[in-house]
Amino acid sequence: MIPKVSVYLAVSADYYIAREDHSLDWLEHDPKGQDYGYNRFAKSVDLIVMGRKTFEKVLGFETWPYEGRTVIVLSRSLTKSDLAPVIARRVELLNMEPAEVLCYAEALGCTHIYLDGGITIQGFLAQGLVNEMILTVFPLLLGKGIPLFGPMDKEVALEVLDLKGYDSGLYQVHYRVK
Amino acid sequence: MIPKVSVYLAVSADYYIAREDHSLDWLEHDPKGQDYGYNRFAKSVDLIVMGRKTFEKVLGFETWPYEGRTVIVLSRSLTKSDLAPVIARRVELLNMEPAEVLCYAEALGCTHIYLDGGITIQGFLAQGLVNEMILTVFPLLLGKGIPLFGPMDKEVALEVLDLKGYDSGLYQVHYRVK
Numbered sequence: 056m057i058p059k060v061s062v063y064l065a066v067s068a069d070y071y072i073a074r075e076d077h078s079l080d081w082l083e084h085d086p087k088g089q090d091y092g093y094n095r096f097a098k099s100v101d102l103i104v105m106g107r108k109t110f111e112k113v114l115g116f117e118t119w120p121y122e123g124r125t126v127i128v129l130s131r132s133l134t135k136s137d138l139a140p141v142i143a144r145r146v147e148l149l150n151m152e153p154a155e156v157l158c159y160a161e162a163l164g165c166t167h168i169y170l171d172g173g174i175t176i177q178g179f180l181a182q183g184l185v186n187e188m189i190l191t192v193f194p195l196l197l198g199k200g201i202p203l204f205g206p207m208d209k210e211v212a213l214e215v216l217d218l219k220g221y222d223s224g225l226y227q228v229h230y231r232v233k
Numbered sequence: 234m235i236p237k238v239s240v241y242l243a244v245s246a247d248y249y250i251a252r253e254d255h256s257l258d259w260l261e262h263d264p265k266g267q268d269y270g271y272n273r274f275a276k277s278v279d280l281i282v283m284g285r286k287t288f289e290k291v292l293g294f295e296t297w298p299y300e301g302r303t304v305i306v307l308s309r310s311l312t313k314s315d316l317a318p319v320i321a322r323r324v325e326l327l328n329m330e331p332a333e334v335l336c337y338a339e340a341l342g343c344t345h346i347y348l349d350g351g352i353t354i355q356g357f358l359a360q361g362l363v364n365e366m367i368l369t370v371f372p373l374l375l376g377k378g379i380p381l382f383g384p385m386d387k388e389v390a391l392e393v394l395d396l397k398g399y400d401s402g403l404y405q406v407h408y409r410v411k
Binding site: 068069070083180192194195196198199204206207208209210211212213214215218220224225226227228230 | 237245247248260358370372373374375376377382384385386387388389390391392393396398402403406408
């Protein structure tokens with residue numbers, strides 16, 4: 056069975072996923088510990104697929120957030136020898152197109168892919184290979200940054216499965232890609 | 234009193250307000266006649282301010298939608314002599330910066346401005362001169378078009394005043410600009 060492909064992202068109100076320098080400092084944690092459904096979502100995922108830039112960002116986090124999970128990093132240039140051994144053990148580096156990634160994931164027996172990174176998401180969307188997008192929107196116009204959506208040659212119809220406002224001032228829209 | 238400045242727009246899910254050729258054919262009317270609060274909003278408005286490109290788009294509509302209302306068209310180049318007399322009577326052409334438009338509107342005794350057009354909205358937002366944005370989101374990624382938001386050198390904090398889903402599949406987010 057072809058794995059389900061999900062996007063779960065925090066975005067600014069003008070749909071940037073990070074500042075130009077990839078920083079996420081504008082994403083404040085909810086003092087009430089609200090996780091916006093992330094943990095439930097993350098538990099359902101058995102494969103994480105991200106682009107190289109997102110990977111490099113995650114490497115700067117205090118702890119590796121995907122312990123015990125299969126992580127694929129898509130890159131045209133990066134090889135294992137570029138990585139410290141402790142990092143290299145945590146990920147698979149693949150130079151693949153979106154459809155090839157899905158075949159590969161299916162062969163691994165994966166059922167639910169968590170897709171991360173602007174360029175990676177845009178590539179899968181353009182190929183019609185994203186099944187759902189859960190966007191948690193921060194009420195802030197960043198004005199510039201790394202955009203969630205990029206130019207596409209075709210339209211993609213969506214369906215709003217769920218729409219939630221939070222006391223923290225954020226809201227979340229859950230799209231199914233038709 | 235400085236007039237309140239509102240944006241009321243239909244946008245695609247990737248925040249385009251029109252196709253690259255300015256067409257709006259992707260905006261389907263709701264078969265149930267749902268107006269998404271437009272009429273109530275429009276009644277509260279006593280001045281419409283739009284950019285030249287939006288004006289040219291509106292000229293192509295079957296009927297002039299702002300009959301009986303003051304309409305300001307912002308343009309650096311257009312003059313009344315460029316317009317047919319029947320059109321010229323309907324609008325004021327001004328070559329003004331956002332803050333000047335507000336002073337002018339205040340002098341006219343206007344209290345509530347309906348701001349339209351991507352570049353116009355971006356200009357007012359960048360100057361901190363928009364008070365609210367009501368965005369009705371169509372569940373469709375257009376992939377390209379005229380963007381609602383443009384690059385800005387500063388951030389703009391928003392507050393979600395209201396969030397509504399509609400049976401038609403659209404949703405609406407009402408932001409107050411802080």
